[in-house]
Amino acid sequence: MDARGLPEPHENASTVPPAPPMVATSRQRFALPSARTWIAGAQWLVTLATCAFLVVPVIMSIVAGLTVNYFRGIASGLTLRWLEEVWTQYHGSVFLSLEVAAATLAITLATGVPAGYALARSRTRVSRMIEELLVMPVALPGLASALALLVVYGGFSAFRMSAAFIVVGHVVFTLPFMVRPVAAICASSDLRTLEEGAASLGANFMQRFFTIVLPNARPGIVAGALAVLTLSIGEFNLTWMLHTPDTKTLPVGLADTYASLRIEVGSAYTILFFVMTMPLLVAMQWLGVDTSGANARSKRGVRARHHQDSQ
Template identity: 85%
Template sequence: MNSITATSQPAGERRSRVRMPDARAWLAAGQWFVTLSLCAFLIVPVAMSILAGLTVNYFKGIASGFTLRWLGEVWTQYHGSVFLSLEVAAATLFITLFTGVPAGYVLARSKTRLSRVIEEFLVLPIALPGLASALALLVVYGGFTMFRMSVAFIVVGHVVFTLPFMVRAVAAVCASSDLRTLEEGAASLGASFMQRFVTIVLPNARPGIVAGALAVLTLSIGEFNLTWMLHTPDTKTLPVGLADTYASLRIEIGSAYTILFFIMTMPLLVAMQWLGVDATGQRNAAKKRGAVSVSKSKTTP
């Protein structure tokens, strides 16, 4: 009888310990609560703005009914800004690819103090407010009227702002020791610099190039502060038009403009998350190590 009672008490204690969550479970629940609260704090205003662009009357809410009228009006009035933003983003991407990829490769390979100073100067436009960078461009190049009034002036500003993102993403990949080993092996076989750069550097730097390209496109389409200072009535991009609609038109039209902005930028953000998070190649390297370990475990008896 005593033995049965002795064995039953620990089982009851174990059941009580299972029912009571430990400190780690409370910590995890707190983390989930904070994360979900932050998501709701960020997502709810966006959802309400989109809803305002699809309702007949924002102040009456959903009861007024849904309509695509505001989207049609925005497209009729501002489709030129949409295409101009795409043109500016494409031109910015082309220039940053042409200049940023070689610059990132050189900075990753060079170990001199001069290269570090150049890298700091490249990152300087990120540290400065966009208005300050735009003012500097206006002071230096504002006297050239044809250049000042053209779209090229905005493209230059966007290149100055986005080039560091391309250089940093490419440099992170080119700094890999495996890439250096491949280049040295190709050089020992007689490959020239251009052959090594085209056949070895560019294919291996593809994750960084893709991540940098997506960042450049997203930042160029959404840049407002710098563009607001550099634009003219004939060179109004998407973010500047968005500010105008919120300032001078109905809130429904401004919200519909926001929907149009999301339609353009969200695919780029999703692509950046899907492709650009592995700019250094660490995830692919981890997958390769995992595959190698699995293959070794299968081959070993």
Template identity: 65%
Template sequence: MRRGYSFYAQLGLTVLLCLFIVVPIVMSALAGVTVNIFKGVSSGLTLRWIFEVWDLYAQSILLSLWLAVACLVVTTLAGVPLAYVLVRRPNRLTRMFEEILTLPVAIPGLALALALLITYGGFGSFRSSWVFILIGHVLFTLPFMVRSVAAVMSAMDMKTLEEGAASLGAGFWHRFLHVIVPNAMPGILAGALMVVTLSIGEFNLTWMLHTPLTKTLPVGLADSYASMRLEIGSAYTLIFFVLIMPLLIAMQMLARPGKKRHTASQLAEDE
């Protein structure tokens, strides 16, 4: 098939847009391994700035990873059952709860953080702990987990699956864990992808909630750009990409369709 002018015009526009996005990222990463950013690559390449970033901000980087994992665990344990209730028992009360659940997404992060500070800021030890930031991250990311899982649960015939499993003698929790959850796994993985990436990259809310001892990766990144050399800030950005990109690729591969799902008949065969 002969390709016309419009195809090549669209292709050229796509390439230009990709370059517009990718080139600044490459330049920033390159600056993180350049001896002197003002002289450019001609000044030589070095890993000095990366080691300095690790020495200065290792605790912040590790804390962000820990918060992301903890946030993922909490949102999964809370979000999957919540999504099940919202889909399985649709009524006025659950619809109202769903709207309330999505409020943290509509409210600016600074406003949400301010509300947490006003309500719980008086508890000294709690205010200065990483759990305080975790609560903010959970409130912000939980709607994404619930919506992702609920979308998948709404698309499958959950009532038929449960009735089939119940006719085989499976109790509620057995049905939920061995029939519903495996079939909802694409939504859980998609929600996990959003939760982890949002938690690691969240700045506005975390900036208000953090203390000098609970500084996270985005807050440390802003601090490095404001008070350090540009090379250190760029090296910090490079470390951020090195941490987040493999995680994104791995979770996207896990979220691909084609995973084997459990049905009531398979449950009978397992038993």
């Protein structure tokens, strides 16, 4: 009680003193980013700088192929003259590259798909040795592989002077990129189970291969096909060693244009090369192509762990 006989404010149990207003301090308003934010920002900065380092030269090369004079830049005006000149002189190389790539794809499909299936089904040491031998041309320089082909088959003049000689070299180089994705898919335990079920129903080997193996191995086949086409069109080292004046492919023609000491012509040829290969690269990215088979192996590992957990 106070002097006037009134109760003190704190004596009333039902009365709760109001909470003081929250006032944001200057440190709260202007808090520094966390260490994680700084690290993420640095990663983005490095990534963008790397992309610019790789992409800017390509863009400048494309622009050079569309300008009247490279040394004056865009100020000299834009033109399609160099593209027309390149197409007039090297359109034969374009069609030859497409023919070689198509022939290479057909041979790698006919040989690589059965080989990948056989290697996936075999667990012997010999099959592992064969797989390593198939990958060997990728580890060797293209010039070394070309020299080996010249030593063995160079004496057959008609074969040596034809585009078929280049196709053989491309098949040797690109076959591993067809075999490995197909083998990774065919090694799946699910595929083995489907085959065993079909065999129990009376399906022979050919029926199982065409109705079960090929449809289920389609992701690996598509991945290998796109990789083979892209590598065949862009292969230079091996092709340069094997080509003749009548069998110039796109990369060899590109080297010739740059040797002409006319930057605009070489850059225009780069545009043509870019137009042909970019759709394949986009398709590989869009379809999630994994030529090494790592994604397929990781998915099988996840399915195996899930099966073990369910048991």
